[in-house]
Amino acid sequence: MQTLKTEQVYRGRVLSITKDTVSLPSGRVTIREKVTHPGSVGILPVLENGDLIFVKQFRYVIGSDLLEIPAGTIEEGESPEECATRELLEETGYQAGRLDLLSSFYTSPGYSNEFMWLFKATDLRSGEAKPMADESIEIKVVSLGEALSLIKNGGIRDVKTICAILLYTTAG
């Protein structure tokens, strides 16, 4: 596949959109739309008793509240681990004594290059949450059993959160 022409059609705060004209192996010429994303992290915080810490927040793009693990976008110059440490503290007030990579993956490889690193955070020390000025976040502590029920009954509708819980359940 060969790129014949590339055009940046939008450049925003976090996202930019490129519209490319590409030539396929068959010779056919077609369009590929691509969202360029700086990458992101998700963090599954596990308390000493095995309970999990979720956050509930209003997600503007879907127009409703969503129950999720803490997560965020990687800032320039940040490593995934640094981003995970920062986002966990900002959203929950917890500092992670230990981060273990659960998995890493593309979230929507059909149209976005967003790559996400998923961590398990343990040895947690509680402090004060420092949400960004435009975040309003409620903390929810749930047991693993409750989390699995929430996946089954549709109470969790966020793929990184489903994935984190299932990876933790199967891989520990």
Next chain:
Amino acid sequence: MQTLKTEQVYRGRVLSITKDTVSLPSGRVTIREKVTHPGSVGILPVLENGDLIFVKQFRYVIGSDLLEIPAGTIEEGESPEECATRELLEETGYQAGRLDLLSSFYTSPGYSNEFMWLFKATDLRSGEAKPMADESIEIKVVSLGEALSLIKNGGIRDVKTICAILLYTTAG
């Protein structure tokens, strides 16, 4: 959160991008960028012997091959089940005798309203794959054990595929 102004900054073949000016509960005014997506499906095809059918294809937006479950974007007027049936046939040549919903979720709720329905497809009848003119797809049949190893060793780097395998493992 109140929308003060909404501006469509890009309208493409599959995606459109809206840039909204919103007023937060605190009174602060900020920007929200939103990708509008028609929704999508992923299908985990399970053969009678328990083996899984994956597809390997070049993903332009990430610049490399990716091993995934069959998947696709919902077309206008299509139900998720109809889309799953069509995409499975197009990409693998298999017709599903039975579709069961494994889960449904947002893929990137920070910036996209894409909602995905994940199905398990069984009672499969093989036929001829009919990929779209701009798709070049290779079929890979793997055992559940191999699939779990591919998650662990990074051979699968696609969140819907990881999620589908783990849901199938834990929920059957």
